[in-house]
Amino acid sequence: MEFVAVALISTTLLCLGMAGSIETGYRMGKRRLEKYPESKSEGIGAVESSIFGILGLILAFTFTGTLSRYESRTQLVLKEANAIGTAYLRLDLLPKNDRDKLRSLYKEYLQSRINLFENYENRQLSDSYFRQGLKLQAQIWEIANASVLLGKNPGIMTLVLSSTNEMIDVANERLQATRTHPPIIVYILLFILALASAFLVGESMSANQRRPLLYMAIFCVTISAITYVIIDLEFPRLGLIKIHWGDKVLVETLENMK
Incomplete structure (x- = not known):
């Protein structure tokens, strides 16, 4: 919940900052207007349109990219489940002793992968499961490689080792996916543009006798809410918008292992 608190505080500060900028x-x-009541605001409209347009583009591209990465991470869970399931089924091609050893290791490996992401918020615990998974990968590869080399069957060698390699590759893809985020400068730029836009909104409203508080609140809350959703989607293991439901396919794969 620490991440959620930080994200909420950041976007709340953004909302308050935008309100202050409007004021x-x-x-x-x-x-x-009091000093130059007859002055014309030539060129201000062009500046406002430019700033609002850039803010809209940044929001749109950032949201689209974040949503795309969220969907990609979900698909990687399914891809890993399929890779592990395929590699597990191909163990039937190996001698019984090696097959039994590998089946036990596969179940242990899959459980470590499930535990890794279920406990992702606890960095120390998730790191321990990650290291456990690496050790199990090495053991699985060593036993599988020795078994197929002993059998000297090119077809079995290709099927078993390729599926084992695919399983390891997908695990690396998921690791890289958790590390892939927009540069921090994108979020800084987003916050700056939001504050600048709020200032221009307030300046445009200065012709009114009273502050249109409702419209001011709608503007601030809308931009802040969109920013929060972007941040939350970018870290689906830590925020309110969870990706844990996607891990169900891994649990089902483990349950189907005989």
Whole structure:
């Protein structure tokens, strides 16, 4: 829940900052109108359109990229389940002693993968399961490689080793997926553009006798809420929007292992 707290605090501060920017823009606009009541705001519309357009593009591209990575991570869970299931079935091609050893190791390996992501918020515990998985990968590869070399059957060698290699590759893909995020500068730029847009909104509203508080609140809350969803989707193992339901396929694969 630490991540959720940080994300909520950050977006709440953004909302309050935007409210402050609107107020600042409103007051500065009022002062300008009082000092130069007949002055024209030539060019301001073009600046506003540019800033709002850039903010919209940043929000759209960031949200689209985040959603794409979220879906990709979900698909990787299914891909890993299929890879492990296929490799497990091909163990039938090996001698009984090696087959029994590997079946036990596969079950232990799959359980470690499930535990890794179920306890992802506990970094120390999840790291221990990750290291356990690496050790099991090495054991599985060593036994499988020795078994197929002993049998000297090219077809079995290709089927068993290729599926084992695929299983290991998918695990690496999932690891890389957890590390792939937009550069921090993107979020900094998003926050700056949101504050700048809020200032321009306030300046535009300065022609009104009273502050349109409802519209101000809608603008601030909308931008802040979208920003929170982007951040939350980017870290689906830590935020409110969970990806844990996707791990069900791994649990079902483990249950189907005989």
